[in-house]
Structures are given as C-alpha cells and as structure tokens.
Amino acid sequence: MRRWRKGAALALTAALCLGMGTPAKAATVGPGASNQTTAAVNTDSVAKPEIKAEGAVVIDVSTGNVLYGKNEKNRFYPASTTKLMTAMLVLERANLGDTVTFSKAATTNLESGAVSLNLTEGDKLTVEQCLYALLLKSANEVANGLAEHVAGSVAGFAQLMNQKAAALGCTGTNFVNPNGLNNNDHYTTPYDMALIGRAAFQNQTLCKVATTVSYQLPATKKSGARTITMGHKMVYPNDSRYYQGIIGGKTGYTSLAGNTLVTGAERNGTRLIAVVMKSKSTHYEDTKALLDYGFAVMSQSGAVTAGSNAAVAAGLGAASGSGTPSQVGPGAAGGSGTTSQVGPGAASGSGTTSQAGPGASGSVTSGWGQDDKGWYYIKENKTRASGEWLNLGRTEYWIDSDGYMATGWRHFTNGAWYYFRSNGAMAANYWVEDKGKWFYLGSDGAMLTNARTPDGYQLGADGAWTGK
Numbered sequence: 001m002r003r004w005r006k007g008a009a010l011a012l013t014a015a016l017c018l019g020m021g022t023p024a025k026a027a028t029v030g031p032g033a034s035n036q037t038t039a040a041v042n043t044d045s046v047a048k049p050e051i052k053a054e055g056a057v058v059i060d061v062s063t064g065n066v067l068y069g070k071n072e073k074n075r076f077y078p079a080s081t082t083k084l085m086t087a088m089l090v091l092e093r094a095n096l097g098d099t100v101t102f103s104k105a106a107t108t109n110l111e112s113g114a115v116s117l118n119l120t121e122g123d124k125l126t127v128e129q130c131l132y133a134l135l136l137k138s139a140n141e142v143a144n145g146l147a148e149h150v151a152g153s154v155a156g157f158a159q160l161m162n163q164k165a166a167a168l169g170c171t172g173t174n175f176v177n178p179n180g181l182n183n184n185d186h187y188t189t190p191y192d193m194a195l196i197g198r199a200a201f202q203n204q205t206l207c208k209v210a211t212t213v214s215y216q217l218p219a220t221k222k223s224g225a226r227t228i229t230m231g232h233k234m235v236y237p238n239d240s241r242y243y244q245g246i247i248g249g250k251t252g253y254t255s256l257a258g259n260t261l262v263t264g265a266e267r268n269g270t271r272l273i274a275v276v277m278k279s280k281s282t283h284y285e286d287t288k289a290l291l292d293y294g295f296a297v298m299s300q301s302g303a304v305t306a307g308s309n310a311a312v313a314a315g316l317g318a319a320s321g322s323g324t325p326s327q328v329g330p331g332a333a334g335g336s337g338t339t340s341q342v343g344p345g346a347a348s349g350s351g352t353t354s355q356a357g358p359g360a361s362g363s364v365t366s367g368w369g370q371d372d373k374g375w376y377y378i379k380e381n382k383t384r385a386s387g388e389w390l391n392l393g394r395t396e397y398w399i400d401s402d403g404y405m406a407t408g409w410r411h412f413t414n415g416a417w418y419y420f421r422s423n424g425a426m427a428a429n430y431w432v433e434d435k436g437k438w439f440y441l442g443s444d445g446a447m448l449t450n451a452r453t454p455d456g457y458q459l460g461a462d463g464a465w466t467g468k
Contacts, residue, residue, distance in 0.1 A: 079252030
C-alpha cells in the first residue's frame with residue numbers, strides 16, 4: 001500500500017536539505033526517493049480517459065509515476081494554480097500570526113479585471129488570513145503582499161519560486177510573479193505542476209486551507225467583514241462536481257491560460273495529483289476522468305490493498321501515549337488527536353459521511369462527525385467510538401479514549417509505535433520523516449526497530465534510519 005503524510009517533505013528534497021547521501025537502492029517513499037521511479041504500473045487494463053484540455057497529467061504521489069499524460073511536458077500558462085507554490089513558500093518562510101501590511105505596489109500592480117479583495121495601501125491581514133484569501137478567493141493583491149512580506153519584493157519572491165521549482169525537479173517552469181497573472185515569461189508544464197502539487201499537499205496547513213469551504217475575513221479600509229468561499233467546486237458535497245477524497249486543489253483562469261486546475265485526492269491509501277491546463281470549461285470533467293482512471297489503474301495494479309486490521313488481531317489494546325513518545329521511539333509529530341484537518345471528502349457543514357475517512361462535519365447521527373476538538377465516529381448502534389479501532393473502507397483508524405480520531409504517533413501497550421496520518425488513516429509500508437529523521441512503518445503498521453526495511457535500509461534501536 002503506497003502511503004505518504006501531509007506535511008512531510010518530498011523524500012528527495014528532505015534528503016538534500018538534511019545532507020543525506022542517496023543510497024544505491026532508492027526507496028519508494030523515504031530516504032533517497034526521487035520524483036520518478038522505475039517501478040512500472042500497468043495502465044493497459046483500464047480504458048484511457050478522453051481528456052479535452054490541451055494539457056493534462058495524473059501522477060501517483062508515493063512514486064511520482066505518470067499514470068496518464070497528455071502534452072504533460074509542454075509549456076502552458078498556469079494562471080492562479082501558481083498560488084500553490086506561493087502558499088507553500090509562505091508556509092515555509094513565515095508564521096501564521098505574522099502581520100502583512102499591504103503596500104501601494106502590491107495593491108495596484110494588477111491587470112484589469114484581476115480578482116482582488118479591493119485592498120489598499122496600509123491594509124493589514126495576518127499571514128493566515130492571507131492564505132485563505134489566496135487559496136479560496138484567489139485574491140491577486142494578496143499574493144503580491146505575501147511575496148513582499150517574505151522576500152521584500154515580487155521579483156525576489158519569484159526567484160525563490162524558481163529555486164523551489166528546480167529543487168522539486170521541475171524542468172519546464174519559470175515564474176515571474178506570485179499570482180499567475182498574464183506574462184509571457186510565466187509558464188509551467190502539467191507534469192511540473194503535478195510535482196508542485198505533490199509537495200504542496202504534504203503541508204497540513206495548506207491542505208486545511210485548500211479544503212475549507214468558507215472563511216470570514218475582517219474589515220479593511222474599503223470593505224466590511226466578509227465571507228469568502230472556495231472556488232474549487234469539487235469540494236462541495238452538494239455540487240454535481242463533488243469528488244470524494246479531495247485533499248487540496250487550486251483553480252485558475254486567465255485569457256491566455258484558459259481554465260487550469262490542480263487537484264489532490266486520496267482513496268484507500270492511494271494519493272493522486274491531477275493537473276489540467278488550457279481547458280475550455282472542461283477542467284472539472286477532465287479532472288474527474290483523470291482521478292477515476294488513476295485510482296482504477298492503481299487498484300488493478302495491486303497498489304491498493306485491503307486493510308488487514310492486523311493491529312486488532314494482534315490484541316494491541318489501548319494506546320498508552322500520544323504525541324509524547326518514550327525515549328526509544330520517534331519524536332512527536334502532531335499527535336494530539338484533536339486535529340482540525342479535514343479528511344477525504346470533507347467539507348464544512350456537509351452533513352455527509354465517508355466510508356473511507358472523515359467526510360462530515362457538524363451534527364451527525366452515524367458515521368464521521370467533527371466539532372471544535374476534532375473528528376469523531378458514531379457507530380451503527382448510535383454509540384460513539386472511544387478507545388477502539390475502526391476498519392472502514394479498507395482503512396484502519398484509532399479512536400482515542402477521549403472519543404476523537406488519532407493523528408500522529410501513538411504508543412500502544414504492546415510496546416510498538418504506530419503512525420496515523422492527518423486524515424486518521426493508519427500508515428503501513430510507509431516512511432515518515434520526523435525532526436530530521438526517517439522512520440518506517442511495517443506492513444502491520446508497527447514501527448520497525450533494529451531491522452532492515454523491505455527496500456534495503458537499516459533502522460536503529462530507536463527506529464530511525466541509520467544512513468546505511
């Protein structure tokens with residue numbers, strides 16, 4: 001089962017940043033992994049989709065394999081999908097509570113008709129508020145303001161964008177602004193944008209913002225407090241374009257770019273990134289076709305396997321700790337169990353449930369629900385799950401004793417560490433990067449120690465990759 005964690009760096013990027021050498025044998029996900037792998041996936045058994053857009057691609061996140069491509073290495077204008085790179089860099093280089101003060105240049109350097117919040121010189125928003133305005137409203141002056149906040153100028157920020165793109169393996173990309181407004185020198189390819197989306201959707205905060213349906217912004221000089229709504233229609237359960245399992249995305253449109261769309265989705269432990277470029281209003285239709293095809297291919301190839309519920313069978317009992325590991329074991333990684341991160345198919349106030357992960361919020365009578373403390377689960381007998389395992393849609397979840405879905409590390413009474421991703425799914429056959437160290441979760445979900453991984457890496461007594 002191919003798995004990855006929101007918020008974890010791409011394996012290649014992490015290896016470079018940490019100064020790791022590249023082992024002779026590359027892991028699928030983890031130390032030494034690259035953007036592509038030689039592991040082939042059989043795509044012949046599934047009928048290829050009819051994609052109307054001029055450029056498109058869908059990739060498997062865990063391996064980087066291209067499952068379908070149409071002019072995927074050709075250059076196109078990305079429009080506002082550019083803002084995924086902008087958001088990712090901002091989250092890497094700024095704090096959510098920082099104040100962004102908008103300059104005259106940021107609020108006036110826009111082409112006619114560009115989407116904006118009607119901000120003016122001297123307006124102030126926090127970085128967090130800006131990110132919602134950036135990814136939901138696609139406000140272009142907000143992109144400029146964030147760029148100036150991080151790099152001092154739009155030009156300086158564009159340099160950071162291009163450096164990041166190169167580090168991610170992008171070879172057909174050049175950015176000149178943080179918003180994607182028309183510029184002949186601002187371009188990318190569907191494949192490069194998939195690599196950018198692959199990295200962006202590993203950030204938990206970015207995914208949270210990019211799947212939020214509505215958000216309230218404070219008053220500014222020219223506007224009172226207002227509610228902005230998500231532009232990506234596939235996250236709305238009541239919309240005909242809804243697609244279960246969306247973990248993030250970004251729309252785009254300019255006169256030169258046409259409709260563009262980047263979308264991440266997860267199903268049964270497999271994550272895909274679909275990119276559509278130069279579309280004439282078929283971007284949602286094409287994206288659905290790409291994702292359906294990708295998941296079918298992965299299922300046919302055996303990449304998606306049924307959960308064993310091995311943890312239950314082994315009689316692990318209750319988790320003995322969360323987010324505070326023992327001296328032998330990985331460091332804490334978001335293990336509070338009270339995550340506000342949305343799960344597959346989640347949308348605020350949807351009132352729907354998902355068999356494959358949290359997909360509802362508000363009051364529910366059965367299935368997944370969410371309140372201000374996190375995700376919970378109402379069983380068929382109308383009782384609330386607590387201190388127990390759930391096997392739903394071939395995915396395993398742990399519900400803490402407080403009745404909320406676990407995320408991050410958990411230490412069970414059998415002495416083993418387990419990792420639950422930000423959508424609650426138990427990780428298995430899966431690398432986790434935590435505080436500069438790599439850990440591996442085995443096929444039953446337990447963290448391996450004093451062992452060699454299936455892909456040939458030695459793990460120490462604390463479970464960390466030794467570099468061998």
